[in-house]
Amino acid sequence: MMAGLLQPTEGQVFLGDTDLYRLDDKALSKLRSKEIGVIPQGQTALYALTVLENVLLSWTLYPDGADHEAEAMELLEKVGIGHLASSMASELSGGEMRRMAIARAMIRKPSVILADEPTGDLDDENTQEVLKLLKETAGQGTAVLLVTHEKEAERYADILMKMDSGRLSVISTCENNLPEQNCF
Amino acid sequence: MGIRNSLPFRNLVRRPGRTTLLLILVTFLSLSIFGGTIITSSLASGLASLEARLGADVMVVPYEAATKTSLENIVLQGNTGYFYMDRSKLDKISALEGVGQVSAQIYLASTSSGCCSLPVQIIGIDPETDFTIQPWLRRSYGRDLEDLDVVVGNDLNAFVGDDLSFYDVDVHVAGKLDKTGTYMDTAVFCNFNTIRAMINASLEKNMNTFADINPDQVISCVMVNAAEGYTVDDVLAAVKIKVKGIRAVQTKSMISGISQSLLGVTDVIRLMIVLVWILALAIMVLAFMLIIGERKKEFAILRVVGASRSRLGGIVLKEALMVSLLGGLIGVALGLVIVLPFGSMIENMLNLPFLIPGPGRLALLAVVSLAASAAAGCLSSVMAARK
Numbered sequence: 001m002m003a004g005l006l007q008p009t010e011g012q013v014f015l016g017d018t019d020l021y022r023l024d025d026k027a028l029s030k031l032r033s034k035e036i037g038v039i040p041q042g043q044t045a046l047y048a049l050t051v052l053e054n055v056l057l058s059w060t061l062y063p064d065g066a067d068h069e070a071e072a073m074e075l076l077e078k079v080g081i082g083h084l085a086s087s088m089a090s091e092l093s094g095g096e097m098r099r100m101a102i103a104r105a106m107i108r109k110p111s112v113i114l115a116d117e118p119t120g121d122l123d124d125e126n127t128q129e130v131l132k133l134l135k136e137t138a139g140q141g142t143a144v145l146l147v148t149h150e151k152e153a154e155r156y157a158d159i160l161m162k163m164d165s166g167r168l169s170v171i172s173t174c175e176n177n178l179p180e181q182n183c184f
Numbered sequence: 185m186g187i188r189n190s191l192p193f194r195n196l197v198r199r200p201g202r203t204t205l206l207l208i209l210v211t212f213l214s215l216s217i218f219g220g221t222i223i224t225s226s227l228a229s230g231l232a233s234l235e236a237r238l239g240a241d242v243m244v245v246p247y248e249a250a251t252k253t254s255l256e257n258i259v260l261q262g263n264t265g266y267f268y269m270d271r272s273k274l275d276k277i278s279a280l281e282g283v284g285q286v287s288a289q290i291y292l293a294s295t296s297s298g299c300c301s302l303p304v305q306i307i308g309i310d311p312e313t314d315f316t317i318q319p320w321l322r323r324s325y326g327r328d329l330e331d332l333d334v335v336v337g338n339d340l341n342a343f344v345g346d347d348l349s350f351y352d353v354d355v356h357v358a359g360k361l362d363k364t365g366t367y368m369d370t371a372v373f374c375n376f377n378t379i380r381a382m383i384n385a386s387l388e389k390n391m392n393t394f395a396d397i398n399p400d401q402v403i404s405c406v407m408v409n410a411a412e413g414y415t416v417d418d419v420l421a422a423v424k425i426k427v428k429g430i431r432a433v434q435t436k437s438m439i440s441g442i443s444q445s446l447l448g449v450t451d452v453i454r455l456m457i458v459l460v461w462i463l464a465l466a467i468m469v470l471a472f473m474l475i476i477g478e479r480k481k482e483f484a485i486l487r488v489v490g491a492s493r494s495r496l497g498g499i500v501l502k503e504a505l506m507v508s509l510l511g512g513l514i515g516v517a518l519g520l521v522i523v524l525p526f527g528s529m530i531e532n533m534l535n536l537p538f539l540i541p542g543p544g545r546l547a548l549l550a551v552v553s554l555a556a557s558a559a560a561g562c563l564s565s566v567m568a569a570r571k
Contacts, residue, residue: 005487026492033490044485048198058489060191088198104489 002145003038003114004028015112033058037105037142039115043097045089051076052085055103068107075103079133094121102130106137113137115146119153131156192502202475206507207514209471210557213464214515215522218553220457222523222540223530224450225549229539230365239316240285240407241416244277244423244432245269249405264293264305268394268402273427277406280422282414287313288403290379294350294372295391304340305371306350308379316407320361321373329375335359339369351385353378365539408432465560472568476500500565508561512554519553520546 001008004020013020015035020028032038045054053060055072076082079099084092092100098118105113115134119127127150135156138144146153154160160171196203249267271288278286290308309317311328321335329335334355336342346357355378361368374382383399386392410419416434423432476483483496491499523530527540541549 003488026494029487029490029492029495032488038488040485040488044481044488046482046485048195048482053194057486061486061490061495 002112003036004032030062033062034108035111037108037110037113039098039101039105039113039118041116041120043094044101045092045097047088047090049089050086051081051089051092051100054089054100055107057104058108072103072107075106076100079103080129095123095126098122098130099126102133106142110142113142113144115144115148117148117150118146119148119150124152127152190502192499192506195499196503196506203507206468206471206504206561207511209464209468210508210511210561211515211518213460213468213560214512214553214557215518216460216464216515217457217556218516218519218549219523220453220460221549221553222519222546224453225545226365226527226530226538226540227450229541233364233539234366239319240435241410242408242419242423242432243435244273244406244408244427244430245404247429247431249431264303266291266293266394267404268397269404269430271401271403273430274403274406276427277408277423280419280426282411282418282422283408284411284414285313285315285407285409287315287407289314289317289405289407290376290383290402291404292350292379292382292386292392305367306334306379306382307371307373308376309373310376314407315409317368317373320364320368321359329373329378330358331375331377332356332381333358333374334378335361335373337361337369337371338363340372348372350382351389351391353382353385363539461556461560465564468560468564469567472500472504472565476568497566497569500569501562504561504565505558508558509554511561512557515557516550516553519550 002013004013004023007021015031018031020031023031046057049057052069052072055076056068059068073082073085076085079102081092081096081099081103084096089097089100098121102115102118105115113134118134119130122130131150131153134144134146138158146157159173162169162171246267246269268290274286274288277283287310289310292306292308293303294306295303307317309321309329311318321329332353332355334348334357336357336359338361340360342348342357342360344357344360348355348357350372355374361373363369380399383392383397383402387395387397387399408419408423410416416436420432420434423430483491486496486499487493524540527538530538540546
């Protein structure tokens with residue numbers, strides 16, 4: 001719903017001053033491509049494409065005439081799978097695919113990244129890597145909303161919220177400066 | 185962005201199994217449309233060609249020749265045969281009221297010839313009066329037939345400059361006719377003097393079934409056109425009443441039997457084309473539905489990265505169009521490879537005049553088949569996407 005993919009039955013979703021659901025599908029899709037990076041749950045690769053092509057998908061849909069391959073390669077290096085750029089997505093492991101999805105969500109330098117269980121199928125080491133990367137992205141001005149069951153993620157959050165029986169409540173913010181939070 | 189870098193192209197190339205299945209379906213569809221249309225067009229052209237080349241309103245033949253095994257066999261089926269009547273019949277017919285153009289022909293069948301493994305029909309025409317074959321001869325040959333010169337039909341294995349021998353009469357091939365799709369393709373044409381020399385030679389060798397004829401006094405048939413102001417029925421009636429021992433046949437009625445068969449065959453082929461189109465469309469809708477169902481996750485990812493619903497539809501449509509055009513082209517190419525070289529075999533199987541259309545019409549048929557295949561591909565993808 002926050003990504004502009006599911007029409008709410010009531011209420012509004014704003015990105016800046018833009019009410020997402022007042023836009024038609026074409027305009028909303030374009031906005032999503034540019035401003036909202038989504039890391040869906042599970043394995044979300046297009047298997048007919050290479051890793052690099054998957055990362056560049058948004059630019060393939062909305063080309064601007066420039067070559068973004070170098071940026072994509074830089075992102076892939078950052079998430080640790082630069083050496084797999086020309087591999088087919090179907091050849092990746094679960095963790096590698098997750099990193100690819102992160103790179104794909106970051107390629108347009110969106111205002112918001114919505115990540116649904118981004119560390120779901122990663123080992124401890126990779127979990128740390130991904131969370132660090134998302135924290136770093138947040139530090140560069142991108143709002144990162146992370147939905148997770150991963151306790152470790154608490155250390156990286158500026159704001160912690162809890163969903164309990166359909167109710168969302170704020171547990172803490174960096175202003176509280178809780179010891180478990182790794183606030184910058 | 186080049187087509188090779190486009191998402192639909194990459195999807196097709198990197199899913200070879202799926203793409204091959206769709207290609208086979210479209211190829212089969214295109215082949216059936218193109219091949220079927222070539223056959224129906226060839227049959228229609230063959231009949232039109234036969235009508236044009238008979239070129240006379242009435243054919244007058246000896247009474248005993250007007251049976252299925254003689255006249256129609258020669259003219260419609262391209263079999264060999266010959267029969268004779270006295271040449272005085274020509275003068276009698278010429279003198280009748282309502283008769284316009286009149287010209288006689290003399291027939292003979294060779295026993296074997298240098299050009300052919302089977303006997304060929306030899307047709308002698310009078311260059312002075314002929315109005316049925318001469319126009320076509322002039323088109324291919326350009327001048328009147330000289331003594332001992334022959335013009336050969338397109339299907340015969342003889343060429344300009346060859347020397348042939350019929351009943352030991354040596355003749356020179358002076359021309360080769362364009363393809364007509366009729367009996368003329370397997371016949372040899374010469375003037376009266378040449379065919380009379382051949383009949384004489386056949387009589388001397390006791391190889392002619394008519395032992396007691398005088399070649400200078402016989403003809404095989406008279407082609408008649410009604411004069412202006414008279415109907416074909418007028419001429420037919422006059423000939424039947426005033427001339428004895430003959431059978432006058434209206435050429436149109438001769439062709440009507442063949443037209444009926446042709447209609448039957450073309451109707452069946454057209455029905456089959458429509459059925460194949462509908463069947464292929466249904467199978468392709470099903471195939472696209474399965475493919476789209478299988479690709480739901482892929483489409484969800486595309487939506488996530490910013491593809492609009494219309495964009496997704498466009499991707500499916502472009503993939504369908506690419507497959508359809510390629511499959512259509514393969515089908516057309518296969519159609520050309522299968523139907524063109526086996527035209528004469530199809531002709532023999534159907535036993536109907538068969539004239540393959542010229543390059544221009546073939547190109548048009550190819551474009552229509554391609555368009556029908558592409559339409560089926562696109563339509564089925566849209567129908568599947570909507571479901």
